[in-house]
Amino acid sequence: MNTLLSIETRNNVLLTMAKLLDEHRAEIISINKKDCDAYKGDDISMFDRLKVNDAKVDEMIVAATHLASQEDPVGVERFSFKHENGMQVYNKTASFGSVLIIYESRPDVTVEAAGIAFKSGNKILLKGGKESLNSNLKIVALWHQALKEHNASTDWVEYLQFNRTETQAFLEKPTQKVDLIVPRGGERLIAFVKQHATCPVIISGRGNNFVYVEKEADINIAFDVILNGKSKISACNAVDKVLVDENLPNKKEFINQLISKLKADKIEVLGDAIVAINHNLEQISSDDVWYEEFLDYKIVIGEIANNEASIAKINQYSGGHSAAIITINDTVAKVFMENIDCAAVYHNASTRFTDGGQLGLGGELAISTDKLHQRGPIGLQHLVTNKWYVHGNGQIR
Template identity: 80%
Template sequence: MNTLLSIETRNAVLLKMAELLEKERAAIIEINKGDLEAYKGDDISMYDRLKVNDAKVDEMIASVTHLASQEDPVGVERFSFKHDNGMQVYNKTASFGTVLIIYESRPDVTVEAAGIAFKSGNKILLKGGKESTNSNLKIVDLWHEALKVNGASTEWVEYLQFNRTETQEFLEKPTQKVDLIVPRGGERLIAFVKKHATCPVIISGRGNNFVYVHKEADLDIALKVIINAKTAKISACNALDKVLIDVNLQNKEHFIKSLISELKKFDVQILGDENVVKFEGVETIESDEIWYQEFLDFKIAIAEIGSTQDAIAMINKYSGGHSSSIITTNEDEAKVFMENVDTAAVYHNASTRFTDGGQLGLGGELAISTDKLHQRGPIGLQHLVTNKWYVHGNGQIR
């Protein structure tokens, strides 16, 4: 068992990591080029997540630097109570112990998610996808160097080079204690982990996010939000998939035509219900199954809807429980929508692309949970803790 590292050591390791990422920047990008060349798949969002360029390295450096500046999430007093018998009782945050992060194609997870888990006092086990092995191993070498320089065991960050069978065996019968598993990836990965894991799993769920254009929407805002949420980063789980347009929207026809023409500039494939399909450039929605799908592609589905209540019901039926937005100038309608839509983040007149730890003030996130326990939405540093009771007495018995 590794004894909890002092906050000074944890911060020093993170700052050393920032220094090493800068120093090894060219090498990381070069090694990543090999991973990109070896990737034979045709999943454009997977390729996008696999790629490491200067901007990605900058983000990694910013993430560990910011983590080092944040308060220690471990040992924070949540509750205190003086018992009648004189005992002093405290409840404080505590680290989980060992956190296993299983992820696909994203070398930045090896820095950012591992950094959050490490700062919150946990030992890290990393199991990346085979497509990013070389990039990941290079980054883990840097973790080990940062740990060694600060007199800490390299066991704090361990990379598991397992194939699928070995991963399944490890999930079912771990060869070391694992307290929490965080899968970062598509629905198949999440289902695989849930099926085989023997300890708690934080589900970083799918997107399938909706924007509802209410009848009193500001159409310029609606257009701007939809285009941003759909096209800015198609591989993100906070990207937009579905648009519901109020049947009573003012200038509805003009708005739909403008929306189609803007989406076509980005080569977005547009699917529409019977009301929207009559516009040029729109394909028919073949089945209701489409409404359940997260596209992670330049693809969108648009339908007309009768009211805010109908929009809420549709979103609650089909969405992934991640993010949804209402575009309206009517505050009361926005309030009803936001209180009743069952997603981790709800927006009024803003893009779903903000469901992100950095954007929502957490500094970064380990995952974006669509579970309701123990934290929903972006899981930041302060959420990656459990708690413990500290009771001080002088001989009290019950």
């Protein structure tokens, strides 16, 4: 077992990691190009997440540097109590111990998610996808260099070069201690991990996010929020469904304008029965489409009776990730936000802000759609468990 590294060592490793990423920038991009060239799949969102350019390296550097500047999340007192028998009782945050991150395609996870887990005092096990193997191995080599520079064991960050069968065997009978698993990827990966894991799993669930344009909407805000929601189709915080209030003034004109703006951005627009007929769109094949997360240049527009109906529809079909209401009526917005069963709810703002960095956490390990242990973006301060410290001088019960 690795003894908890001091906060100074953890911070220094992160700062060295930031320096090494900058120094090896050209090499990382060049190695990543090999991974991109070798990718033969047709999943455009997977390819988008695979690619590393200067901006992506900058983001990794910012993440490592910012993590080094944050308070230690381990050992924070959450509760204290003086027992009548004189014992002093504390409850403090504690690291999980060992965190396995299983992810597809995204080499930046090798820095950002691993960095959060490392700063929280955990040993990191990384299992990336085969499509990003070379990029990941290069970044892990930099982790090892940073650890060695500060006399820390390279065991703190370990890359598991497993195929699917080996991964399944490891999940079912781990050959080393694993306290928590975080799958980062599509629904198939998450289902695979849930099926085989023998320890707790944080579910970073599907997106399938909705925007409800209420009858008192500012339509310019509606256009901005919906188009921004489709600006990065590979993101789990992207918008896939738009519900338009049937009593919106100039509704037909609004939907027509929205369709032409989306099509100008090369987005395929589908409609429910009413919208498809009235606006000459392809109709969705069945109601099951409302459940789908597209991760594609695709969106569905439907009509809805009112706020109550939109809440019911979103709660039935969405992935529990993010939903937004566009309205100038604060009372209506409050009812929507209190009753939508999603990790993040928005009033007149884009769902694209469901992100640890954007919501003030610095970065995120994942965006959880589970209600335990933490919901929404999981930042540094959430990647801890807790532990009771009890000080006595011979008390017995």
